[in-house]
Amino acid sequence: MAVATSSSQVLNNVEAVRATLYEALKADDKVVILGEDVGNRGNVFLITKDFVKEFGTERIIDTPIAEASIVGIAVGMAMEGLRPIAEIQFADFIYPAFNQIVGEAAKTRYRSNGEYTVPMVIRTPYGGGVRGALSHSVSVEALFYHVPGLKIVVPSFPADVKGLLNAAIDDPDPVLFLEHKKTYRLIKGEVPDGHYVIPIGKANVKKEGSQLTVVSYGLYVHWALEAANQLEGDGMSVEVIDLRSVRPMDKTAILESVRKTRKLLIIHEDNKFGGIGAEISAMVAEEALFDLDAPIRRLAAPDVPAMGYAMPLEEAYMSSPAKMAEAMRDMVKF
Amino acid sequence: MATTITMPQLGETVTEGTVERWIKKAGDPVEKYEAFLEVSTDKVNSEVPSPVTGTIRELLVQEGTTVATGTPIAVIDEVGAATSPTQVQVPSKSAESASAPPKSRDAMAESANAEPVPGFNIPQLEVKSAAASSGAPAKVPPHSNGQREEAALRGVSPAVRRLAREHHVDVRNVRGSGANGRVTADDVLAAAKLTPRGTAKAGPGNTSTYADPIPGTTIALSSMRRIIAERMVESRKTAPHAWSMVEVDVTNVWEWRKREKDRFERDTGVKLTLLPFFIRAVVESLAVFPLMNSKFIADGPAIHVEKDMNIGIAIGLPANLVVPVIKHADKLSIKGIALAAGDLIDRARRNKLSADDLKEGTFTVNNTGANGSLASAPIINAGQAGIVTMETVVKRPMVMDDDAIAIRYMMNSCLSLDHRVVDGYVASGFLADLKKRLESMGPRGAL
Numbered sequence: 001m002a003v004a005t006s007s008s009q010v011l012n013n014v015e016a017v018r019a020t021l022y023e024a025l026k027a028d029d030k031v032v033i034l035g036e037d038v039g040n041r042g043n044v045f046l047i048t049k050d051f052v053k054e055f056g057t058e059r060i061i062d063t064p065i066a067e068a069s070i071v072g073i074a075v076g077m078a079m080e081g082l083r084p085i086a087e088i089q090f091a092d093f094i095y096p097a098f099n100q101i102v103g104e105a106a107k108t109r110y111r112s113n114g115e116y117t118v119p120m121v122i123r124t125p126y127g128g129g130v131r132g133a134l135s136h137s138v139s140v141e142a143l144f145y146h147v148p149g150l151k152i153v154v155p156s157f158p159a160d161v162k163g164l165l166n167a168a169i170d171d172p173d174p175v176l177f178l179e180h181k182k183t184y185r186l187i188k189g190e191v192p193d194g195h196y197v198i199p200i201g202k203a204n205v206k207k208e209g210s211q212l213t214v215v216s217y218g219l220y221v222h223w224a225l226e227a228a229n230q231l232e233g234d235g236m237s238v239e240v241i242d243l244r245s246v247r248p249m250d251k252t253a254i255l256e257s258v259r260k261t262r263k264l265l266i267i268h269e270d271n272k273f274g275g276i277g278a279e280i281s282a283m284v285a286e287e288a289l290f291d292l293d294a295p296i297r298r299l300a301a302p303d304v305p306a307m308g309y310a311m312p313l314e315e316a317y318m319s320s321p322a323k324m325a326e327a328m329r330d331m332v333k334f
Numbered sequence: 335m336a337t338t339i340t341m342p343q344l345g346e347t348v349t350e351g352t353v354e355r356w357i358k359k360a361g362d363p364v365e366k367y368e369a370f371l372e373v374s375t376d377k378v379n380s381e382v383p384s385p386v387t388g389t390i391r392e393l394l395v396q397e398g399t400t401v402a403t404g405t406p407i408a409v410i411d412e413v414g415a416a417t418s419p420t421q422v423q424v425p426s427k428s429a430e431s432a433s434a435p436p437k438s439r440d441a442m443a444e445s446a447n448a449e450p451v452p453g454f455n456i457p458q459l460e461v462k463s464a465a466a467s468s469g470a471p472a473k474v475p476p477h478s479n480g481q482r483e484e485a486a487l488r489g490v491s492p493a494v495r496r497l498a499r500e501h502h503v504d505v506r507n508v509r510g511s512g513a514n515g516r517v518t519a520d521d522v523l524a525a526a527k528l529t530p531r532g533t534a535k536a537g538p539g540n541t542s543t544y545a546d547p548i549p550g551t552t553i554a555l556s557s558m559r560r561i562i563a564e565r566m567v568e569s570r571k572t573a574p575h576a577w578s579m580v581e582v583d584v585t586n587v588w589e590w591r592k593r594e595k596d597r598f599e600r601d602t603g604v605k606l607t608l609l610p611f612f613i614r615a616v617v618e619s620l621a622v623f624p625l626m627n628s629k630f631i632a633d634g635p636a637i638h639v640e641k642d643m644n645i646g647i648a649i650g651l652p653a654n655l656v657v658p659v660i661k662h663a664d665k666l667s668i669k670g671i672a673l674a675a676g677d678l679i680d681r682a683r684r685n686k687l688s689a690d691d692l693k694e695g696t697f698t699v700n701n702t703g704a705n706g707s708l709a710s711a712p713i714i715n716a717g718q719a720g721i722v723t724m725e726t727v728v729k730r731p732m733v734m735d736d737d738a739i740a741i742r743y744m745m746n747s748c749l750s751l752d753h754r755v756v757d758g759y760v761a762s763g764f765l766a767d768l769k770k771r772l773e774s775m776g777p778r779g780a781l
Contacts, residue, residue, distance in 0.1 A: 290493060290496040291493050293491045293492075293494060293518055294491060333513050334512055334516065
């Protein structure tokens with residue numbers, strides 16, 4: 001269990017986001033936050049509670065319900081030298097801002113031949129398993145990871161939240177920062193004090209193993225670790241990699257692990273077709289086919305339009321430590 | 335409780351079988367219905383499922399040995415037997431039931447119950463359906479369909495292939511520790527340690543496999559390859575081969591196929607190739623020239639004219655050649671032929687043909703054009719009067735009846751014939767008829 005020390009404290013993921021934003025606002029007055037209910041309401045998860053009292057309405061900006069404007073305004077701010085952190089209240093509402101993210105934020109550096117960059121962060125809570133039904137459950141990473149010029153970060157642990165959010169704020173280019181809302185208060189961990197950065201694009205081997213490589217990110221990293229630890233008791237050795245960034249992707253870490261274990265299972269909450277797992281599979285097939293001792297397997301959500309509200313539908317959509325353990329066992333034994 | 339396993343009868347006319355490979359070794363656990371040995375006969379290679387769950391106590395017959403059906407070949411120590419059969423002959427249906435793995439053990443149990451085989455005592459089934467077991471956990475852990483299918487493939491993985499090549503290990507000699515006896519990468523590495531490096535290097539005394547030949551080594555023939563060699567020599571020596579070829583304008587049938595192929599594949603899951611059109615024309619021509627569908631009986635001597643038209647299709651595989659048969663092809667539509675051929679080709683590639691699939695052919699079609707061949711001189715399948723090929727389809731400028739030049743899809747068709755049965759007169763008549771039929775097919779019609 002995480003223990004607070006003189007140089008660290010135990011935080012959950014929502015507290016880690018809040019602490020990091022607060023420190024960024026204190027350290028650099030170019031940092032501004034804008035989004036729906038980020039000011040007086042203090043964000044729906046209370047991440048920015050009371051920020052407006054300390055930093056004022058010019059830096060903590062309540063916006064109308066207009067996602068295209070939130071991102072569009074942030075792009076303009078970033079081009080002119082500010083460090084905006086735009087919030088999309090739920091990832092499910094990001095679609096109106098698609099053009100501002102894909103067409104503008106991601107392309108401005110290229111379009112202006114490097115004269116302008118867009119150093120902005122778009123933070124948004126995503127993911128299911130919280131009875132959020134079809135408008136508060138989606139995973140949006142695969143919709144954006146096709147786009148060059150955009151970085152996509154999906155931290156799972158409080159210490160990673162802080163290090164990667166700092167990296168995202170420092171980054172000269174736009175970063176989509178996805179926070180799994182089921183982990184918000186569920187996951188607690190030690191977070192070092194002070195400013196530190198975890199480089200974007202570096203995966204983290206959370207558990208070493210020799211018989212199977214499991215690659216995951218977000219909430220499912222925690223479940224995959226639970227399943228892998230359970231299998232450890234049965235004498236099976238599974239390596240679990242927390243991707244942390246889905247773009248850029250840490251190919252080296254994945255290939256190194258697959259070359260060792262010779263088997264690859266990719267687990268994600270997003271649906272399977274054209275998902276992150278498809279890219280990882282293709283990459284490994286291209287680079288390491290002759291190291292594979294079993295077909296690559298993906299454990300992912302079914303191709304249905306949305307996660308249902310009814311409990312059985314949500315359970316059918318979501319994976320679980322038990323489902324993951326079964327897939328891992330099959331692959332180890334193959 | 336010990337159960338003695340005897341050599342199964344793989345086909346009604348088969349009297350003996352060769353133990354091609356023991357998938358399980360003495361001491362290995364084996365589950366009921368799990369493949370535990372590979373048997374080859376002169377017709378087919380087939381995996382044989384275990385009739386009981388238990389542990390292999392003893393293998394009584396060495397790999398490569400041929401014994402009569404009914405001969406004891408192994409002893410399995412049975413686990414939790416409800417009945418006490420002392421001798422179990424693996425059912426002859428085994429090839430088929432192994433070829434299409436049921437979706438679940440329940441389905442398997444149903445099919446086993448629905449088709450009891452004489453002499454095969456089915457013990458109390460160990461796995462009940464969830465409903466029948468009233469919530470009690472099944473004794474055997476459930477497996478996903480995906481795993482079952484993957485296990486059924488039992489393929490040599492890319493890593494195993496590479497490691498076996500690097501370490502000069504013959505995968506067939508490696509004991510598999512993976513699912514269903516699959517050889518894993520670790521198995522190859524363990525085997526490589528047992529074979530000191532250097533000793534397995536290429537040399538005239540060393541062996542490699544047919545599918546993976548290593549220069550400077552000798553390949554020990556599998557019984558399948560030995561049979562192929564014997565059959566080819568026999569046919570070439572006894573049947574005086576004559577040869578003829580026609581050039582066929584397949585433009586119309588090509589267009590027809592093009593029009594139908596997407597919908598056909600969507601509806602049936604089977605690719606629509608030129609083969610079923612060709613076979614349909616062949617059976618129609620055989621009806622006009624029944625002598626082409628007959629066989630020479632040397633000890634008569636006599637010529638037996640066949641009643642049925644069973645068309646063999648030659649299928650080349652990495653390690654051998656099989657000629658499964660479309661029975662009563664003359665009774666099938668083009669669609670029927672396409673489905674029958676699609677099924678045979680699919681099962682041939684998965685090594686899941688049964689002995690019955692290879693029996694009773696009366697005439698053979700060989701799609702030599704698949705790899706671009708323009709003409710070929712095939713060897714007749716022994717016991718038949720002829721074999722006809724489909725060569726590659728190419729676009730050529732052709733002079734038409736009205737002296738116009740047109741771009742047409744052209745295909746050669748070659749015929750090898752047993753000159754004891756038919757003369758050039760009949761053979762050329764057959765080829766001319768076949769050409770006429772193919773050229774008048776399409777460009778539209780019902781499949």
